[in-house]
Amino acid sequence: MKKFMLLLVCLLAVCSCAYAETDSEYVKAKGVLVVGITDFKPMDYRNEAGEWIGFDADLARAFAESIGVKVEFQEIEWNNKILELDGRNIDCVWNGMTLTSEVRAAMACSNPYCNNAQVVIVPAASAKKYDTVESIAGLNFAVEHGSAGNEQATLHGFKCTEVQDQASALMEVASGTADAAIIDSLMAAAMVGAGTGYENLTYTVSLNSEEYGVGFRKGSDLVYALNAFFEAGYADGSISKLAENYKIQAALIKQ
Amino acid sequence: MSILEVRNIRKTFGNIEVLKGITFTLEKGGVLSVIGSSGSGKTTLLRCLNFLERPDDGVITVKGEVLFDRNDPKTLHESQIRRKRLHFGLVFQSFNLFPQYTALQNVMLAPELFMKENHTWNAEKARLADEAEELFVQIGLADRMNNYPHQLSGGQQQRVAIARALIMHPDILCFDEPTSALDPELTGEVLKVIGKLSEQNTTMIIVTHEMEFARDVANQVIFMDGGVICEQGEPHELFGNPKEERTKQFLMRYNQK
């Protein structure tokens, strides 16, 4: 019993000191910002040398530098993003993350920095046939589990299969196991059509418009630092230039 | 003076009293045959002597040293059991050779480990190997030393088991029905080895159903029945002129077979 009490006291001590510091103090003390990402072109992906690049990756690197810490990219299982954040395995989710109500409830979110839409991916051959919301109503969809696309499918009452990530949703359409997929327009622009790995796919209908933001742990003060960083970067034009690199300048949101 | 004194050994399993007070003595160089029907407690008695079972009551004395006295806590320490066991050897009905070792390795394993423990292995290993080889000559298996148990017949395995017990130089060597698991034509070779041991004045306790052998080899016979010693005496008396009714019936049944 005595040992048990001792253990409990230790636990409490550990708990309380974990909350004694602010998030930015915590990150600065360890000297790295661990950025949770998934492999998601054009926001976070590997170049041929295997390094992480992309609009988000480059921006995150610059932000970390601005607060004086190193950056570390960590691929995560997207379904576990909140566990990863709250368990302090990562410090933020910065991965073209749509600011859904669920995300806003679970994280401290930055100001939106990029416009996005959920678009419908179909085989290029049948693009003409499926260019309105009505025409696609009877199709079988593939969507990423828990994604904004998933939300749209539910909203429109589409029949859909939930898969692990957006890339898998594309694969379902390419292999014919689904008629259509719903993914982010920014990703669609980079991943389907002529000159990409999915030449026979294209995107047609936009189902909504939405915004990307960066998620921190609830109550984190790093949000303010990032918002200020966005503002400054937008004002001096550096963010726009970065966006041009990855051909997403049209989607950028004024800070 | 007797080499072994057993007094009032009792053993109960659950609520069955298997040994109900066994008392006997054995002279140095003597051979004691134990006969009796199945279930009469013969195996249990040997297991008690070898400390595989702990008696619920009684005293065991070897060469004047009290190895076990139920009423003397000093004799009950676990830590002493190993040393006390070495006064006895036991040859099992089912041989129990170690299958992964050759016949020679089976014989050498225990003394080798013992010597290594006492750091005398290097000094004694040549002597031990010689002794093991002599034993193999004695049991007539000099040419089979390097065979594995499964390559030997039952009779050959039992002879190796005897050599394995002998190399530890027990004061008293016990046999529990050493030929019962053997085909009839193989019992002779094992009994011959035991017979030779008695000629060399090895002190032995032999539980057996081979009545003729029991009579020829022993200088004392015990007939056990229902956990007690029913009759005890010299072989020619017990076999030739049994006094107890139960002994007569038991021997009659065997003679008919």
Added chain:
Amino acid sequence: MEVIIQQLPIVIHALNIGFMQTLKLFAVTLLGAFPLGLIIAFGSLSRIKIISMTTGLFIWIIRGTPLMIQLLIVYYFPGLVLHNPIWGGGESGRFMAASVAFVINYSCYFSEIYRGGIQSVPVGQQEAGLVLGMTKKQIFFHVTLLQMIKRIVPPISNEIITLVKDTALARIIALQEIIWAGQAFMKGSYNISGAIWPLFFTAFYYLVFNGIVTVMLAGLERKLDYFR
């Protein structure tokens, strides 16, 4: 086809990196679970009731819950509940957490196989050792162990083959093993997007590796054939 030949070196390189994680996890699990399983087996065979019962309960919990949940708990519990993320967020921390979960899980499976193996060695073997004056420890290492190993090689082989494939479960905590590496080519990294064949190509790695493991285990079985 041409495209595939062009992509092949990049894919093979990335798959090799992923496969190293698979191999490392496999090796660490075996190295940890072989001895720990034995300790747990002794626990469950203990004559001290409280030890055998606690061990039994532990084995029941571990074998009764999916390895995937155990991975999630081992990795996230310290940070989420104890507010002390001992593993850290990096790949090496994930690897350590995965190793811990795998070692514990496989130890319990191994312990049951060991227990069966120990119990299947006839008591006569132990008693023969005892009457020759051997200690319990000497009897275990010099008499029982090899007979037990001979008996457990077939069931352990099964577990080992399963382990090769089970390592893929570690992706739930984002350990980047070979399947994870294979999927990257669907996502646009390394300037390759929508390439599905690398994912299926990973099966080839498993197949070859399992082939090698199977041959080695069959060799061990043959080596122990010299006695019965």
